[in-house]
Amino acid sequence: MESLSNKKKVLEQKPLSFMERMYLPAIAKGMGITISHLFKKEATIRYPEVEREFSTNFRGMHSLKRDENGKERCTACGLCALSCPAEAITMIAAERKPEEKDLYREEKYAATYEINMLRCIFCGLCEEACPKEAIYLDGPIVPADYLRKDFIYGKDKLVEAPLEMKK
Amino acid sequence: MDSAFVIEKFILVAVIFGISLVIAMYSTYAERKVAAYLQDRLGPDRAGPFGILQPLADGLKMFMKEEIIPTSSNRFLFIAGPGLALLCACIGTAVIPWGSPVLIAGKTVSLQVADINVGVLYIFGVVSLGVYGVMIGGWASNNKYSLLSAIRAASQNISYEIAMGLSIIALLLMTNTLSLKEIVDQQHGWRWNVLYQPLGFLIFMVCSFAETNRAPFDLPECETELIGGYHTEYSSMKLGFYLFAEYINMFVSSAVMAALYWGGYNYPGMDSMAVWLGPTWAPLFGTAVFFGKICAFIFFFMWVRWTIPRFRYDQLMNLGWKGLIPLAIANIIITGVVIAIIEKF
Numbered sequence: 001m002e003s004l005s006n007k008k009k010v011l012e013q014k015p016l017s018f019m020e021r022m023y024l025p026a027i028a029k030g031m032g033i034t035i036s037h038l039f040k041k042e043a044t045i046r047y048p049e050v051e052r053e054f055s056t057n058f059r060g061m062h063s064l065k066r067d068e069n070g071k072e073r074c075t076a077c078g079l080c081a082l083s084c085p086a087e088a089i090t091m092i093a094a095e096r097k098p099e100e101k102d103l104y105r106e107e108k109y110a111a112t113y114e115i116n117m118l119r120c121i122f123c124g125l126c127e128e129a130c131p132k133e134a135i136y137l138d139g140p141i142v143p144a145d146y147l148r149k150d151f152i153y154g155k156d157k158l159v160e161a162p163l164e165m166k167k
Numbered sequence: 168m169d170s171a172f173v174i175e176k177f178i179l180v181a182v183i184f185g186i187s188l189v190i191a192m193y194s195t196y197a198e199r200k201v202a203a204y205l206q207d208r209l210g211p212d213r214a215g216p217f218g219i220l221q222p223l224a225d226g227l228k229m230f231m232k233e234e235i236i237p238t239s240s241n242r243f244l245f246i247a248g249p250g251l252a253l254l255c256a257c258i259g260t261a262v263i264p265w266g267s268p269v270l271i272a273g274k275t276v277s278l279q280v281a282d283i284n285v286g287v288l289y290i291f292g293v294v295s296l297g298v299y300g301v302m303i304g305g306w307a308s309n310n311k312y313s314l315l316s317a318i319r320a321a322s323q324n325i326s327y328e329i330a331m332g333l334s335i336i337a338l339l340l341m342t343n344t345l346s347l348k349e350i351v352d353q354q355h356g357w358r359w360n361v362l363y364q365p366l367g368f369l370i371f372m373v374c375s376f377a378e379t380n381r382a383p384f385d386l387p388e389c390e391t392e393l394i395g396g397y398h399t400e401y402s403s404m405k406l407g408f409y410l411f412a413e414y415i416n417m418f419v420s421s422a423v424m425a426a427l428y429w430g431g432y433n434y435p436g437m438d439s440m441a442v443w444l445g446p447t448w449a450p451l452f453g454t455a456v457f458f459g460k461i462c463a464f465i466f467f468f469m470w471v472r473w474t475i476p477r478f479r480y481d482q483l484m485n486l487g488w489k490g491l492i493p494l495a496i497a498n499i500i501i502t503g504v505v506i507a508i509i510e511k512f
Contacts, residue, residue, distance in 0.1 A: 023486075027475060034205045034474040044209040 059122045061139030062115055064159045067105050073134035076110035080126035080135055088119035089126060113158060117142045117151040180280055187260050191414040192222040194465055201469040229407035237400050244307035249408035252300025256415035259293045262286040263422050264348045266432045266454035270446040279348055286347035287335060290423055294378055298324040305397035316397040320387035323377055326487040331374035333495035334367045337502040351431035359430040366498045368428045370491050375420040380413060382472035386480060421464035425457060432457040
């Protein structure tokens with residue numbers, strides 16, 4: 001029958017020639033190919049010691065940023081939690097006391113801030129939603145763990161180190 | 168027979184046994200490394216520097232595994248199988264001449280355990296015994312897949328033994344002896360047999376691939392068709408014995424190939440080296456050369472394994488019966504005619 005698509009190819013199966021039946025030329029050729037790979041650079045990255053270089057727009061673990069004076073930027077507005085398609089973010093807001101002036105930038109702050117790393121899909125929408133430039137996904141890969149509860153990261157793991165500690 | 172002779176032989180046996188076990192052990196490591204480098208990977212590198220302790224870790228794993236003997240199996244034969252496989256693999260080393268006699272403490276020590284005048288036949292006998300380990304193991308498992316695999320192993324080994332024996336006859340026509348020691352000594356310096364018997368060597372090599380059940384003739388072992396092969400039912404160190412026996416077989420057949428065709432411990436310029444190094448170190452250097460050749464052959468075995476896809480069963484039989492056996496017979500005839508002509512003129 002005529003092929004409508006015109007893509008049909010009839011494959012011819014020829015009997016093997018003498019050289020092909022001897023196997024040896026093909027074997028020699030194949031062994032030449034494999035031995036050439038002995039001298040090629042291996043693709044392996046020794047993971048725990050060496051890490052693969054990420055692209056510049058890689059999204060890893062979240063970090064809650066501080067401003068230039070070392071105060072936490074987050075005001076617990078909840079826009080990140082609202083924008084999160086995976087509902088990974090929760091927080092409880094609190095009012096800043098006068099003696100905490102050096103800790104938080106504005107009068108309202110996040111008393112607890114939790115991200116469930118098992119829910120998070122690392123889409124970066126929280127980063128886009130944040131009006132205070134307080135959250136960025138600029139960390140490393142979230143490490144593996146044994147218990148589900150250990151994947152809920154609180155402020156202890158998320159907030160950036162204070163300025164003096166960074167130096 | 169004086170006691171010094173017994174002690175000397177005993178030490179030699181222990182050393183050779185130890186060396187062949189260590190080489191077989193590190194062949195498993197080398198196999199994984201060679202495979203890795205041929206595939207642009209790194210291979211095992213976690214246990215010790217460069218993964219050098221990997222064989223120990225593997226051995227420990229094998230010992231720690233649970234040992235299962237199927238209830239419906241023939242218990243005695245089930246246990247005898249892997250033992251026989253390993254034993255047959257090991258005793259082949261007895262007649263291989265590892266070096267020319269060494270002068271140690273004023274005494275000339277032969278580096279061959281037993282210089283029997285039918286050394287080549289002995290090797291053949293031991294190699295053909297090796298298939299019994301596989302057959303007994305496969306049969307005693309009381310498992311259809313194991314049995315099928317054992318049948319494959321047996322028929323493959325028997326088919327290729329014929330071509331192997333025929334290829335060696337052409338060599339024996341030239342050397343006029345069955346003693347491995349004499350065959351090696353005849354290849355003094357450069358007169359390696361491979362230069363006179365290239366076709367015979369090729370047939371012998373292909374057959375030893377089949378005899379050791381290595382790729383591309385590793386049909387007795389296959390996950391897809393036989394869920395593992397003759398050692399499907401084996402676990403723990405019994406499985407380890409089978410895998411280990413394969414590597415010892417590879418070592419022994421590398422040694423046989425190096426001794427019969429590639430000059431054994433002979434190398435070009437060995438006479439001037441003998442004068443320079445003296446009667447103790449020159450033979451030991453020859454032994455080192457021999458081991459270098461063996462290691463090159465082991466590498467070749469691995470290189471082939473990671474290059475060539477396996478043969479189909481009918482292709483295997485075709486190659487053995489219709490390809491190699493006629494070639495080997497032709498080789499005998501040509502060798503015989505050439506020898507007759509040379510003797511005549």
